[in-house]
Amino acid sequence: MALASVIGVGTTHYGALQSTFAELVIEAAKQALDDAGLGPDDIDAFYLGNYAGDSFIDQNHLAAYAASVIGLKGVPSSRLEGACASGSLALRQGILAIQSGMYKRVLVVGAEKMTSQPTARVTEILAQASNREWEANIGMTFPSVFGLIAQRHMYRYGTTREQIASVAVKNHAHALLNPHAHLHKNITIEDVCGCTSMVADPLNRYDCSLISDGASAMVLCAPDLAKEYQTNVVDIIGSGQASGPFELFMNEELTSFSASRQASQEAYEMANVQPMDINFAEVHDCFTMAEIIATEDLGFFKPGEGGIAALEGRTSLRGDIPINPSGGLKAKGHPIGSTGVGQGVEVVYQLRGQAGQRQVKESSIGLTQNLGGSGGTCTVHIYKRR
Amino acid sequence: MSLKIKVHHCVICEKNYLLASAYCPQCRSENSFIPMEVEGKGKIFSYTVVYVSEKKWEADTPYSLAVIDLDGGVRVLGRMNGDNLHPLQIDMEVELTEYKDQVPVFKRVD
Numbered sequence: 299m300a301l302a303s304v305i306g307v308g309t310t311h312y313g314a315l316q317s318t319f320a321e322l323v324i325e326a327a328k329q330a331l332d333d334a335g336l337g338p339d340d341i342d343a344f345y346l347g348n349y350a351g352d353s354f355i356d357q358n359h360l361a362a363y364a365a366s367v368i369g370l371k372g373v374p375s376s377r378l379e380g381a382c383a384s385g386s387l388a389l390r391q392g393i394l395a396i397q398s399g400m401y402k403r404v405l406v407v408g409a410e411k412m413t414s415q416p417t418a419r420v421t422e423i424l425a426q427a428s429n430r431e432w433e434a435n436i437g438m439t440f441p442s443v444f445g446l447i448a449q450r451h452m453y454r455y456g457t458t459r460e461q462i463a464s465v466a467v468k469n470h471a472h473a474l475l476n477p478h479a480h481l482h483k484n485i486t487i488e489d490v491c492g493c494t495s496m497v498a499d500p501l502n503r504y505d506c507s508l509i510s511d512g513a514s515a516m517v518l519c520a521p522d523l524a525k526e527y528q529t530n531v532v533d534i535i536g537s538g539q540a541s542g543p544f545e546l547f548m549n550e551e552l553t554s555f556s557a558s559r560q561a562s563q564e565a566y567e568m569a570n571v572q573p574m575d576i577n578f579a580e581v582h583d584c585f586t587m588a589e590i591i592a593t594e595d596l597g598f599f600k601p602g603e604g605g606i607a608a609l610e611g612r613t614s615l616r617g618d619i620p621i622n623p624s625g626g627l628k629a630k631g632h633p634i635g636s637t638g639v640g641q642g643v644e645v646v647y648q649l650r651g652q653a654g655q656r657q658v659k660e661s662s663i664g665l666t667q668n669l670g671g672s673g674g675t676c677t678v679h680i681y682k683r684r
Numbered sequence: 685m686s687l688k689i690k691v692h693h694c695v696i697c698e699k700n701y702l703l704a705s706a707y708c709p710q711c712r713s714e715n716s717f718i719p720m721e722v723e724g725k726g727k728i729f730s731y732t733v734v735y736v737s738e739k740k741w742e743a744d745t746p747y748s749l750a751v752i753d754l755d756g757g758v759r760v761l762g763r764m765n766g767d768n769l770h771p772l773q774i775d776m777e778v779e780l781t782e783y784k785d786q787v788p789v790f791k792r793v794d
């Protein structure tokens with residue numbers, strides 16, 4: 299049964315853009331409203347996903363600000379923050395709003411303007427999503443979180459550098475086919491493994507997602523109304539959210555996130571589907587290693603077999619379960635608060651058959667997984683073509 | 685000789701935690717923690733070498749970080765002494781030898 303229906307989607311390009319935060323929000327929101335054939339006065343509630351506008355652009359009270367620049371009038375507006383999962387928290391709030399019966403048509407926007415700050419400052423702002431006292435102040439950075447995870451995964455399961463590298467190669471290849479992507483650059487396994495620009499051993503520059511600007515938007519409505527606005531309806535049939543240990547080191551095993559397992563379990567049960575029913579997925583590959591454990595936590599592959607599957611090509615566009623056909627956070631880009639909404643927008647494009655050259659084969663069910671911090675927050679959503 | 689580390693000890697389930705919470709993560713008891721100290725000795729659970737850091741640690745790069753399981757049943761994050769950048773291994777025995785700018789620094793036990 300549908301929880302809510304997607305009747306409009308929109309997204310800006312992701313990248314180092316000239317546009318201001320306000321311009322990004324307007325572009326994505328306007329596209330989604332046009333796609334749904336709605337105007338600003340048709341929207342009953344607005345949810346914004348944003349991680350750190352206060353630090354990135356020195357602006358707070360951002361939901362009311364975004365609503366104002368869009369031109370929404372009197373619409374209740376709220377901002378959701380859950381580190382890199384901020385966007386999908388806003389989306390989930392939209393779904394809950396529809397489910398409550400209080401609102402019929404809801405606008406969800408995820409947006410982040412990151413390149414307004416120098417890279418060193420961005421690193422500090424991102425580190426705010428970890429425990430300042432017990433992690434960041436000891437010298438932990440987010441790349442090092444996934445460096446620690448990678449070393450443990452390699453030790454425990456024999457995962458290889460080539461397997462991890464194959465995720466970057468695949469996602470770069472997918473992004474080449476995505477006009478919205480930040481990076482359009484073909485790379486090889488040799489490029490990744492031979493890269494001397496180390497970030498956090500064993501991960502190097504090629505294993506890391508990018509610092510991007512961008513915004514994505516969705517218009518949701520009550521499932522019984524969807525046909526009035528959109529001929530190409532995609533329903534959201536499962537939504538899961540869970541919290542895990544806040545600090546990385548509090549995870550019993552570093553090779554799996556409990557929040558990811560719990561959120562996916564909830565979403566699968568709600569949608570009444572199994573991992574094997576999912577045709578393709580957009581998952582949280584902030585680092586190459588993150589995609590490997592995501593595909594294991596989501597049940598696509600057994601623990602320890604995610605790297606093998608990636609190297610075998612099973613997760614590429616023509617594989618049996620394409621992962622990140624958009625190019626993922628790795629190559630499409632990762633404007634923090636936008637990512638969770640952008641993943642959903644990509645799934646909708648794919649299910650509608652509007653994904654152009656990166657179109658996956660005939661599909662009816664797609665999934666998104668969005669992770670915040672070192673697994674402190676995770677959401678999973680399941681979409682189905684009507 | 686290793687330094688000691690302050691932990692929170694649950695008097696009900698006897699488990700030790702680095703960070704306190706209002707309810708015990710394991711047995712769910714309320715206000716069951718008392719302060720305790722454990723020996724800063726244990727084994728590396730995982731490690732990495734950081735080449736790109738926050739600005740304030742730039743002068744230290746590259747430095748190594750390790751998740752360490754202390755013998756006292758607590759897991760901590762610490763830095764490894766600069767002499768051991770690359771030969772680090774999971775399960776290597778280490779001990780806490782100093783705090784540098786409040787950062788716990790561990791050293792391989794020879």
Ligand SMILES: [Zn+2]
Nearest residue numbers: 694697708711
């Ligand atoms: Zn207890």
